[in-house]
Amino acid sequence: MELANYLVERQTQVEDALTRFIALDGIPSELLPLRLVDAMRYSLLGGGKRLRPILTLAAAEAIQPDRAMDAMPFACAMECIHTYSLIHDDLPAMDDDDLRRGRPTNHVQFDEATAILAGDALLTLAFELCGRTPEHVPTGIVLKLVTLLSQAAGVSGMVGGQMLDLQAEHQSITLAQLKTIHGSKTGALIRCSCEAGARIAGGDTQQVASLSAYGTWLGLAFQIRDDLLDVLGDTQKLGKPIGSDEKNDKATYPKFLGLDGAKQAAEQAVTQALECLENFPGQRAEPLRELAR
Amino acid sequence: MELANYLVERQTQVEDALTRFIALDGIPSELLPLRLVDAMRYSLLGGGKRLRPILTLAAAEAIQPDRAMDAMPFACAMECIHTYSLIHDDLPAMDDDDLRRGRPTNHVQFDEATAILAGDALLTLAFELCGRTPEHVPTGIVLKLVTLLSQAAGVSGMVGGQMLDLQAEHQSITLAQLKTIHGSKTGALIRCSCEAGARIAGGDTQQVASLSAYGTWLGLAFQIRDDLLDVLGDTQKLGKPIGSDEKNDKATYPKFLGLDGAKQAAEQAVTQALECLENFPGQRAEPLRELAR
Numbered sequence: 001m002e003l004a005n006y007l008v009e010r011q012t013q014v015e016d017a018l019t020r021f022i023a024l025d026g027i028p029s030e031l032l033p034l035r036l037v038d039a040m041r042y043s044l045l046g047g048g049k050r051l052r053p054i055l056t057l058a059a060a061e062a063i064q065p066d067r068a069m070d071a072m073p074f075a076c077a078m079e080c081i082h083t084y085s086l087i088h089d090d091l092p093a094m095d096d097d098d099l100r101r102g103r104p105t106n107h108v109q110f111d112e113a114t115a116i117l118a119g120d121a122l123l124t125l126a127f128e129l130c131g132r133t134p135e136h137v138p139t140g141i142v143l144k145l146v147t148l149l150s151q152a153a154g155v156s157g158m159v160g161g162q163m164l165d166l167q168a169e170h171q172s173i174t175l176a177q178l179k180t181i182h183g184s185k186t187g188a189l190i191r192c193s194c195e196a197g198a199r200i201a202g203g204d205t206q207q208v209a210s211l212s213a214y215g216t217w218l219g220l221a222f223q224i225r226d227d228l229l230d231v232l233g234d235t236q237k238l239g240k241p242i243g244s245d246e247k248n249d250k251a252t253y254p255k256f257l258g259l260d261g262a263k264q265a266a267e268q269a270v271t272q273a274l275e276c277l278e279n280f281p282g283q284r285a286e287p288l289r290e291l292a293r
Numbered sequence: 294m295e296l297a298n299y300l301v302e303r304q305t306q307v308e309d310a311l312t313r314f315i316a317l318d319g320i321p322s323e324l325l326p327l328r329l330v331d332a333m334r335y336s337l338l339g340g341g342k343r344l345r346p347i348l349t350l351a352a353a354e355a356i357q358p359d360r361a362m363d364a365m366p367f368a369c370a371m372e373c374i375h376t377y378s379l380i381h382d383d384l385p386a387m388d389d390d391d392l393r394r395g396r397p398t399n400h401v402q403f404d405e406a407t408a409i410l411a412g413d414a415l416l417t418l419a420f421e422l423c424g425r426t427p428e429h430v431p432t433g434i435v436l437k438l439v440t441l442l443s444q445a446a447g448v449s450g451m452v453g454g455q456m457l458d459l460q461a462e463h464q465s466i467t468l469a470q471l472k473t474i475h476g477s478k479t480g481a482l483i484r485c486s487c488e489a490g491a492r493i494a495g496g497d498t499q500q501v502a503s504l505s506a507y508g509t510w511l512g513l514a515f516q517i518r519d520d521l522l523d524v525l526g527d528t529q530k531l532g533k534p535i536g537s538d539e540k541n542d543k544a545t546y547p548k549f550l551g552l553d554g555a556k557q558a559a560e561q562a563v564t565q566a567l568e569c570l571e572n573f574p575g576q577r578a579e580p581l582r583e584l585a586r
Contacts, residue, residue: 027449033456036448088413093405112386116409117456120381121448123413127420128443131436139432143424146439150421155329155414156320163326163410 003290007054014053017072018044018079021129039110039118040125044083047101052078052193055218055291059197059211062277062285067201070134074145074200077129078193081153084122087115089162123153137200145196152192161185168251175256179220186226187219194218194288210276211288217273218292224266227252231259296583300347307346310365311337311372314422332403332411333418337376340394344515345371345486348584352490352504355570355578360494363427367438367493370422371486374446377415380408382455416446430493438489445485454478461544468549472513479519480512487511487581503569504581510566511585517559520545524552 022041024032053075060071090097090105091112098108107115130149133142151157161184168181194215198208231254253262273292277285315334317325346368353364383390383398384405391401400408423442426435444450454477461474487508491501524547546555566585570578 024448032449033453033460035460036453036456040448084413088409091406091409093409113384113459114456116381116384116386117452117459120377120412120416121452123416124443124447124452127439128447131440131443139436143432143436143439146420146436147424150417150424154417154421155317155333156325159410159414159417160326160329163329163407166406166410167326167328 003287006287006290007049010054010057011050013057013072014050014075014079015045017076021073021076021125021132035110035114036117036121039106039114040122042109043087043100043106043118044080044122046103048079048083050079051222052082052189055190055193055215055288056197056200058287058291059194059215060201061197062211062280062288063198063201063203063207065284068197070137071197071200073129073132073134074149074196075193077126077149078189078196080122080126080129081149081158081189084119084126085153085158085162087119087122091115094162094166126153133200141199144199148192148196148199152188157184157188157192158186161188165250173251178251178253178256181251182220182223183216186223187216190219190222191215206279210279214273214276214288214292217269217276221266221269221273221292224253224262224269227254228259228262228266296580299580299583300342303347303350304343306350306365307343307368307372308338310369314366314369314418314425328403328407329410329414332399332407333415335402336380336393336399336411337373337415339396341372341376343372345375345482348483348486348508348511348581349490349493351580351584352487352508353494354490355504355573355581356491356494356496356500358577361490363430364490364493366422366425366427367442367489368486370419370442371482371489373415373419373422374442374451374482377412377419378446378451378455380412380415384408387455387459419446426493434492437492441485441489441492445481450477450481450485451479454481458543466544471544471546471549474544475513475516476509479516480509483512483515484508499572503572507566507569507581507585510562510569514559514562514566514585517546517555517562520547521552521555521559 022037022044024037053072056071056075056078057068061068086100087106089095090100091107097105099105103109105115106118110118126149127146130142130146133145153159161181164177164181165185168177173181191212192215195208195212198211203211230252253265256262257265270292274289277289277292280288315330315337317330346365349364349368349371350361354361379393380399382388383393384400390398392398396402398408399411403411419442420439423435423439426438446452454474457470457474458478461470466474484505485508488501488505491504496504523545546558549555550558563585567582570582570585573581
């Protein structure tokens with residue numbers, strides 16, 4: 001298969017769906033604060049790889065290809081969560097970044113109050129989108145998605161990881177602590193994307209566990225690669241200034257393992273991710289395999 | 294009935310349940326960022342009237358007294374949403390308040406980054422709590438609660454109302470616009486508290502509609518009273534400086550209607566709320582009646 005074509009096709013589907021959901025049809029226009037909706041759209045539709053929603057769709061596809069589209073509302077929920085976290089992380093009180101995906105960050109383009117509220121609204125919208133899962137998906141599964149998402153995004157997941165990450169600045173931490181931070185800050189959401197896709201498509205316990213584990217390894221590989229890009233990449237490709245981890249005195253995998261060691265760790269994580277897909281022979285899991293590679 | 298005793302009893306039950314839920318048992322302690330959990334607890338367990346959760350319990354009670362406790366997880370979810378909104382509203386970029394319920398606001402006690410994340414975590418926890426509704430409540434109803442909550446708290450509800458409220462500062466708005474702002478900023482959540490309680494206890498369509506309408510009127514009465522307290526009250530009773538609306542040049546009901554006019558409007562809203570309870574004879578709806586009075 002051609003991964004690039006697959007990604008473009010899925011990105012287009014995700015962006016069409018996001019555009020539809022963020023149109024907020026059915027809400028009386030006098031109730032819609034336009035500036036807030038503009039700020040939500042600015043960040044949600046402002047580019048990005050759409051990795052998390054694509055993982056959800058690809059995981060559903062690995063179980064049952066004709067059920068992939070059932071996972072679209074949840075896939076978009078994952079992107080809402082990811083986008084809200086970027087808006088809040090970029091705030092002056094947090095990472096204080098002015099540039100994101102090559103454009104001014106939300107609070108620079110609008111203002112701090114609007115950016116805080118746009119993040120809050122996108123986080124809330126994510127849970128509304130869970131409820132838009134097609135009705136033929138059993139309600140018990142949809143309710144389980146709500147729990148999965150809240151745990152992955154909450155105090156023991158992404159938000160907690162961001163707190164640990166902020167606390168770790170200007171402190172010396174161990175490699176184990178770094179793994180904990182990234183496992184919750186970015187790993188939990190990626191794992192959730194994969195597990196949810198498997199559940200929506202009706203995966204059995206074993207399949208759900210395998211795709212969840214795949215997500216854990218992929219998340220680790222993704223984070224190490226992100227750290228490496230911050231050292232090696234260029235601003236244009238990354239959409240943010242390179243060297244910002246160094247500037248902020250952040251602990252990273254290259255700092256602990258060296259450049260070669262970090263590259264090796266990323267490769268090992270990819271190998272582990274691929275092993276989780278061993279019971280998914282044939283074409284169905286090929287997108288997940290290609291994504292890991 | 295003795296309303297004061299009822300409120301104290303319910304407040305105690307709610308606070309016990311909140312304390313249990315915020316203990317975050319079952320999460321490995323190395324994954325818990327203590328500072329963040331402290332900040333969540335500081336605001337969630339730092340007093341407050343617990344009006345929204347008590348409304349949820351009282352609405353469930355009006356339908357079926359022995360089902361009231363089924364509504365406790367959702368009742369606590371409402372308090373998480375309310376608390377997160379206070380933390381974010383108090384931030385320097387928003388209302389910039391230093392005092393809340395007689396204590397330093399969250400960002401003063403901790404710091405801005407922690408306050409933003411504590412709000413995010415409480416918002417997320419609210420949806421996790423929806424999923425803790427007892428299993429004998431049909432999953433279809435629980436999923437409906439998630440949708441209700443996300444709509445009441447989101448861009449067309451509370452968050453949207455806060456945005457409209459910020460935009461209205463230093464601008465001249467009409468009474469109709471003020472009603473829209475408060476209807477979404479505070480009204481949507483109060484209505485949701487009542488409607489959800491009715492649904493959890495198995496209310497039929499008519500009962501759910503009546504208690505939802507009760508919530509709408511009660512929310513209006515509550516907001517007018519809040520505006521009046523800002524003019525007439527004292528700092529100790531209010532837990533925040535009086536006259537802050539005046540200071541921030543905010544549109545309020547007393548400004549539009551005068552003090553007497555605002556008092557009259559509040560009384561009318563109470564009368565309407567009581568009318569919504571006409572089909573709930575006897576003791577079951579007495580707490581809701583007393584709350585409105």
